[in-house]
Amino acid sequence: MTPLSARHRRTTLAIATAVAAGALLATGLTGGVAAAQATASPSGTAAQPLTATPVALSTAARSSLVKDAQAAAPETARQIGLGNQEKLLVKDVVQDADGTVHTRYERTYAGLPVLGGDLIVHEKAGKAESVTRATKATIKVASLTPQIAASKAEKQAVTAAKAAGSAQTSADSAPRKVIWAGDGTPVLAYETVVGGLQDDGTPNELHVITDAATGKKLHEYQGIETGTGTGKTLYSGTVTLGTNLSGSTYQLYDTTRGGHKTYNLARGTSGTGTLFTNTTNVFGTGTASSSSTDQTAAADAAYGAQATWDFYKNTFGRNGIKNNGVGAYSRVHYGSSYVNAFWSDSCFCMTYGDGSGNTHPLTSLDVAGHEMSHGVTAATANLTYSxxxxxxxxxxxxxxxxxxxxxxxxxxxxxxxxxxxxxxxxxxxxxxxxxxxxxxxxxxxxxxxxxxxxxxxxxxxxxxxxxxxxxxxxxxxxxxxxxxxxxxxxxxxxxxxxxxxxxxxxxxxxxxxxxxxxxxxxxxxxxxxxxxxxxxxxxxxxxxxxxxxxxxxxxx
Structure with missing residues (x-):
């Protein structure tokens, strides 16, 4: 969990992500390497297409690769030396221009999730060439029967959340049994997720891992990772936005980028909110407003989402945050004077506060790109947030x-x-x-x-x-x-x-x-x-x- 002093210093905008969250988008099977098309910097020029760069996969092509990999997962597990009680679950597939396929797997042991057990199999011409593993330890535990009650793990997690300033007094759900392989020797453990709010108003998703034999806390990390038509934006000037005409009403709904929508929470802190609409195809005024119905912040958020989508598509050939063609959605006007922004994988959405005095929304371009990129990280390496x-x-x-x-x-x-x-x-x-x-x-x-x-x-x-x-x-x-x-x-x-x-x-x-x-x-x-x-x-x-x-x- 983020230290209070650190959160205070950054005035909460630790520009972050979410429990398995935080990033932005891109689009699919159009053939290849867009990476080198990014604007060249003064110190270098863009590279030419290379055989090891990822190709842009259509939704159908990616789904087919995932399906084939999952069907072959038992044999893959055998080939890479996993035990009889271990199974592989395909999370993502990346294909390079030279045909190399990188398949990312999550792992289970006796049906339990193995946290820290993820791995990537690198395969060429149908043959596994190498494996990248989160842990080199053999996954094996002496017993699958906990020695402590789940209630003890839950109490420990809630205590940890309270110590970090959470206003929540109970776990979101009952602790689940897992195998903890994040460090050291794998052990049977409980994972408890505590919800509610952090000390600064940011949603809380504190994951606490407890040894199921000794009751010792093994690890904790925060799941919410924070940060920070025509759109008349506060930060990016007048821009073109993807909108949708429904009857006689224009919606802030980008049908060309995975169906991204921008919603108004109107100072609320939960739910989806209300889709922004207008009688004309112009959103925002270009100036800040403390109104909870202000459309300028929405225009910035929509612009940031489409810019991030385009960046991933044009630079890497990535088809959305999860590389599956599905767009996230954005929410603005979260809370009152909330000085932060965050991505959450649980809602697959991006959320922005309005900042000090509700007149400084955290909807700038790099904040949007930062936060939504947490989602890309969650969908790929899923780097533990601690x-x-x-x-x-x-x-x-x-x-x-x-x-x-x-x-x-x-x-x-x-x-x-x-x-x-x-x-x-x-x-x-x-x-x-x-x-x-x-x-x-x-x-x-x-x-x-x-x-x-x-x-x-x-x-x-x-x-x-x-x-x-x-x-x-x-x-x-x-x-x-x-x-x-x-x-x-x-x-x-x-x-x-x-x-x-x-x-x-x-x-x-x-x-x-x-x-x-x-x-x-x-x-x-x-x-x-x-x-x-x-x-x-x-x-x-x-x-x-x-x-x-x-x-x-x-x-x-």
Whole structure:
């Protein structure tokens, strides 16, 4: 759970995600690699289509691959050495241009979910070439009979939630039996989810894992990961929006991007809300309003959703957050003066507060891209939202949120390596985070250390944000789109960037084909080197740049 001090400092907008949540979209089987089409940065040019880049799969093609993989799952489990009580459940399938298929599986043991047991099988020409595992431990427990009552686990979880400031006094549902394989020796455990609200009004989905034999708390993580026609938006100027005409009424309903809809919670904190409609095909006024029916925030939210969808489609060939062609939905006017935004996988939706005085909605472009990218992470690596994996989860959203901003190329909000610079959450015009030198925010880590995983995930993310900036743009002083940067290195080295387009391709491929739920910073180095090798070759400039950028942030 996010520390209170950290949440207070970021005024709650730890621009985040949701229990298995947080990200944005894209579209399908149109043939291939759009990755290299992202706007080239000053330090590099867009790459040409490569054989290891993912192809864009239609919904039907992806469904067919998933169905085939699930049918073959028992044989796959046998081939990779799983035990008789273990089964594989297909979560996602990625196919590269050269025919390589990367199938991501969740695992069960004796019918129980194995948390931290996810794995990816990399297959070419019908033959498994390698397996990436979240844990190398053998999944086996002596007994499936708990030694403690479920009520003890539930009490422990509620106590943990209260200690973190939750207003909830009971679990959302009865604790479920699981196998915990997130670290150490796998054990029988209970997973309890506590709902309600966090101390700042953000919905709560605190997952607490309790050893079913000893009653010891093994792990906890927050499931809600936060952050931050014609649309007359507050942050992006006048833009074109996807709308739908129903009778004589225009709806803020984008039928071309998976059916994304934008709803009004009108200060509520639950439910779907009311779909925004208008008698004309114009939404918003371009100025902030404290009204709970204001359509300007809705226009920004709808624009952010479509920009994120287009970014994933055009850059990676990804067909929506889950790569299945289905759009999420957005909710605005959440609560009163709520200074945050969040993605939740449980509703598959994006939610925005209106900020201080209900006149500073957290609906800027990079916030939308950040939050909805949490959903992409949840649908792929599902990086656990605590410790170093949580920092990587947050950094992934910052990286892709930045990618959305650059790719959209909006004159009112040009691309930069600053996070949340438009929403003025600090009240003094400064951004929420800086990717070139994360410590400029006063709390984020520039470099890895053995204690970085103890930081709030929005601050431990600095290591990966710094890595990405160095990989894309390089070290030292430079000006990009009118913003001055000066990125240092841990070892005093000079890093030469390979360009944002290539850096994005490497991070996306690492996330979708080589990272697992338990990946830490050392594992991220390995995953991105594997991605760079697959895309550009193990002796390439790009591969060497990845290694140099990680070393420059003290990840070796």
């Amino acid at each position: 410790g170093e994996s949580g920092g990587l989860n947050e950094a992934t959203s910052d990286i892709f949120g930045t990618g959305v901003e650059f790719a959209t190329n909006n004159a009112s909000d040009p691309g930069d390596y600053l996070i949340g610079e438009k929403i003025n959450i600090n009240g003094n015009g400064t951004p929420l985070r800086y990717m070139d030198k994360p410590s400029k925010d006063g709390a984020s880590a520039d470099y890895w250390s053995s204690t970085v995983g103890n930081k709030d995930v929005h601050y431990s993310s600095g290591v990966a944000n710094h890595f990405f900036y160095l990989l894309a743009e390089g070290s030292g002083a430079k000006t990009i789109n009118g913003v001055s940067y000066n990125s240092p290195t841990y070892n005093g080295s000079t890093v030469t960037g390979i360009g944002r387009a290539k850096a994005l391709q490497i991070w996306y491929k690492a996330l979708t084909t080589y990272m697992t739920s338990t990946t830490n910073y050392k594992g991220a180095r390995t995953a991105t080197l594997s991605a760079a090798s697959a895309l550009y070759g193990s002796t390439s400039t790009e591969y060497n740049a990845v290694a140099a950028a990680w070393t420059a942030v003290n990840v070796n």
